[in-house]
Amino acid sequence: MIAIIVPAHNEQDFISGCIESLIAAAAHPALDGEPVRIVIVMDACTDGTAQVVSSYPVQALSVDxxxxxxxxxxxxxxxxxxxxxxxxxxxxxxxxxxxxxADQLDCATDAVCGTVKVDDWSLHPDPVRTRYDSLYTPVEGHRHIHGANLGVSAQSYLRVGGFKPLPAHEDVILVADLEASGATIKWTTKNCVTTSARIDCRCREGFGDYLRSLVVTPSLDIG
Structure with missing residues (x-):
C-alpha cells in the first residue's frame, strides 16, 4: 500500500483542507485501487487538531x-x-x-522532490514575493527540497535510516543521504502543491522563516 505522512502541531485551522486534498489524491483512478493510508502525526497539539482529525477516515498518532x-x-x-x-x-x-x-509513482524513481506554490502573499510585504520569485526556479530538474512535497520508496528510505531527529532541515538531510546512497531522484514540477505563507509558522528555520528572511536577506538559497 501507499502511505501519506503529515506532521502537525496545532493545525486546527489548516488540517481539514489538507486531509480532504489527500483523500482526493488517494482516490485517483491512476492508482488502480491500491490502498492508501494517511497518518496525521500530532506533535504536542494543544488546540483542536485532534478533534478535526478524528472526523476523517485517517489514522492519528499523538507524540510529544x-x-x-x-x-x-x-x-x-x-x-x-x-x-x-x-x-x-x-x-x-x-x-x-x-x-x-499518481504523479509521484509515475516517475518510477526511488524518490521524488516536488515544488511548492504559495496560496496567499497578503501577509507579506510586496518585495518578499518579488524576491521569492527571483530566487525560486520551478522547472524540471530543479534542486529545491520541501518536506511538503516529497516521496520515497520504503526500500530506499530504510536503506539510509530514514529521517534524522532534527528540528529543521530533516528533509534536506534525508535527500542528501538518498543521493549519497545512489538512489535515483526525480526533481519535478509536475505535482506542485499549494502551501501557506503564514507568519506564525510552526517550524523554526523552515519555509515560513525563509520567507521572512527575504525582507532583509534576499540572497539566501531556498531549501
Whole structure:
C-alpha cells in the first residue's frame, strides 16, 4: 500500500483542507485501487487538531516531540510496520493536487522532490514575493527540497535510516543521504502543491522563516 505522512502541531485551522486534498489524491483512478493510508502525526497539539482529525477516515498518532524530524520518522515507522511500499510526505498547511500520488509513482524513481506554490502573499510585504520569485526556479530538474512535497520508496528510505531527529532541515538531510546512497531522484514540477505563507509558522528555520528572511536577506538559497 501507499502511505501519506503529515506532521502537525496545532493545525486546527489548516488540517481539514489538507486531509480532504489527500483523500482526493488517494482516490485517483491512476492508482488502480491500491490502498492508501494517511497518518496525521500530532506533535504536542494543544488546540483542536485532534478533534478535526478524528472526523476523517485517517489514522492519528499523538507524540510529544516538538521536533518535525522525529514526527515524520514516527509516521513513517508506523506506516512501514503496516506494509507501506511508498512513503509520501506533506505538511498540514498544504493542499496537494488530485494527481499528487499518481504523479509521484509515475516517475518510477526511488524518490521524488516536488515544488511548492504559495496560496496567499497578503501577509507579506510586496518585495518578499518579488524576491521569492527571483530566487525560486520551478522547472524540471530543479534542486529545491520541501518536506511538503516529497516521496520515497520504503526500500530506499530504510536503506539510509530514514529521517534524522532534527528540528529543521530533516528533509534536506534525508535527500542528501538518498543521493549519497545512489538512489535515483526525480526533481519535478509536475505535482506542485499549494502551501501557506503564514507568519506564525510552526517550524523554526523552515519555509515560513525563509520567507521572512527575504525582507532583509534576499540572497539566501531556498531549501
Amino acid at each position: 516531540f516538538h521536533n518535525v524530524g522525529k514526527s515524520r520518522a514516527a509516521g513513517a515507522d508506523a506506516m512501514l510496520s503496516q506494509g507501506a511500499r511508498w512513503l509520501a510526505f506533506t505538511d498540514a498547511d498544504t493542499l496537494v493536487p488530485p494527481s499528487w500520488l
